[in-house]
Amino acid sequence: EIVLTQSPATLSLSPGERATLSCRASQTISIYLAWYQQKPGQAPRLLIYDASNRATGIPARFSGSGSGTDFTLTINSLEPEDFAVYYCQQRSNWPPEYSFGQGTKLEIK
Amino acid sequence: QVQLVESGGGLVKPGGSLRLSCAASGFTFSDYYMKWIRQAPGLGLEWISYISNTGKTTYYADSVQGRFTISRDSAKNTLYLEMNSLRVEDTAVYYCVRGGQRATRYYFDYWGQGTLVTVSS
Numbered sequence: 472e473i474v475l476t477q478s479p480a481t482l483s484l485s486p487g488e489r490a491t492l493s494c495r496a497s498q499t500i501s502i503y504l505a506w507y508q509q510k511p512g513q514a515p516r517l518l519i520y521d522a523s524n525r526a527t528g529i530p531a532r533f534s535g536s537g538s539g540t541d542f543t544l545t546i547n548s549l550e551p552e553d554f555a556v557y558y559c560q561q562r563s564n565w566p567p568e569y570s571f572g573q574g575t576k577l578e579i580k
Numbered sequence: 581q582v583q584l585v586e587s588g589g590g591l592v593k594p595g596g597s598l599r600l601s602c603a604a605s606g607f608t609f610s611d612y613y614m615k616w617i618r619q620a621p622g623l624g625l626e627w628i629s630y631i632s633n634t635g636k637t638t639y640y641a642d643s644v645q646g647r648f649t650i651s652r653d654s655a656k657n658t659l660y661l662e663m664n665s666l667r668v669e670d671t672a673v674y675y676c677v678r679g680g681q682r683a684t685r686y687y688f689d690y691w692g693q694g695t696l697v698t699v700s701s
Contacts, residue, residue, distance in 0.1 A: 505687035507625075514675055514691035515625065526689065558625055562686035567639055569615070569627035569686065 473497055473563050477572035483580040490546040492575045494559035499539045503561055506535055506544045509574075510555045518557075519544065546577075554579050582606040582690045584676045589695030596666050596699070602659040602676030602692055610634075610654040613679035615688065616661050618672035618697075626672075629661065632683065644670075666699045673697075 474497040484490055494504065502522040507515035517526040519535035522542055532547040546553055559572040588600040600616075616629045629650040630639040638650050649662040659676055673694040679685055 503686055507688075514694055515688075516691070517687060517689050520687040560625075560687065567630060567683065567686075568641065569617075569630075571625040571627070573624050 472568070473500060473561060473570060475559050475561060475570055475572035477557075477559055477575045479575060480573070481576045481578060483578050484549055485580045486549050486551055488549050490544075490549055490553070490577055492544040492546075492557055492577070494537075494542045494544070494572050496540045496542075496561060500561045502538050504535075504537070504542050505560045507558045507560065508553075508555050509558065515558060549577075551579075553577065582678065584678065584690055584692035586674065586676050586692045586695040589674065589697045591698045591700065592666055593701055594666060594668055594699055597662070597664045598666065598697060600661040600663070600674055600676075600695060600697070602661075604657045604659065604676075604678075607678070609652075609657040611681050613681070613683060613685070614650075614652060614659045615677045615679055616650060616659075617675045617677050617688070617691075618670075619675070619694075620669075620672045630679070631659070633681065637683075663697070666697075668699050671697060671699045 476495045478493045504522045506519040509515040523535045534545045536543050556574045556576050558574050562569045583605045585603045628641045628644050631650045635652045647665045651660045675694045676692040677688040678690040
């Protein structure tokens with residue numbers, strides 16, 4: 472089982488600042504990592520797939536990087552609507568089990 | 581546009597059963613793998629089940645294996661989750677989620693709004 476560990480658990484920043492969120496896999500997963508944003512009372516929304524590809528309609532201030540075991544989600548110039556919980560996610564090859572990190576809460580400082 | 585609308589959640593006693601439905605629209609349902617993902621109150625996301633586009637292949641997380649059954653009806657464009665022997669720890673919002681047109685696509689591009697299942701005596 473591949474375990475995803477996100478850090479920090481909580482990140483306190485102000486609008487306009489840059490956020491850097493980390494996700495580490497317990498074993499190599501190549502580039503097969505996705506990122507989601509979840510706001511209170513809403514379903515998660517896909518932001519990034521294959522480590523660095525933005526999903527349809529996602530603003531350019533969101534970017535992803537990394538490969539192997541270490542991945543980063545960067546949000547440049549935070550907007551008020553970006554304060555939410557962010558999850559990383561991957562899938563093991565066989566059997567096809569999907570796992571999520573425990574989440575990083577991005578809160579307004 | 582793609583829409584996934586879950587229904588069937590509610591309050592059930594431990595040991596009881598419930599069937600969730602997910603009505604899909606805006607895409608060719610029979611082309612896509614589908615999943616169920618749940619989120620316990622205030623906690624993170626947990627994948628629980630997967631079904632292939634044809635319905636012939638299914639997988640389950642260990643936490644629900646033997647108790648939950650995923651199925652689909654392409655004529656009705658509907659995904660189901662039959663839940664038996666429910667436990668208090670199954671209390672969660674259950675999301676219907678679209679996968680890809682191939683088994684190898686691992687991420688989820690569309691999510692339903694979720695339906696709350698509460699297991700309590």
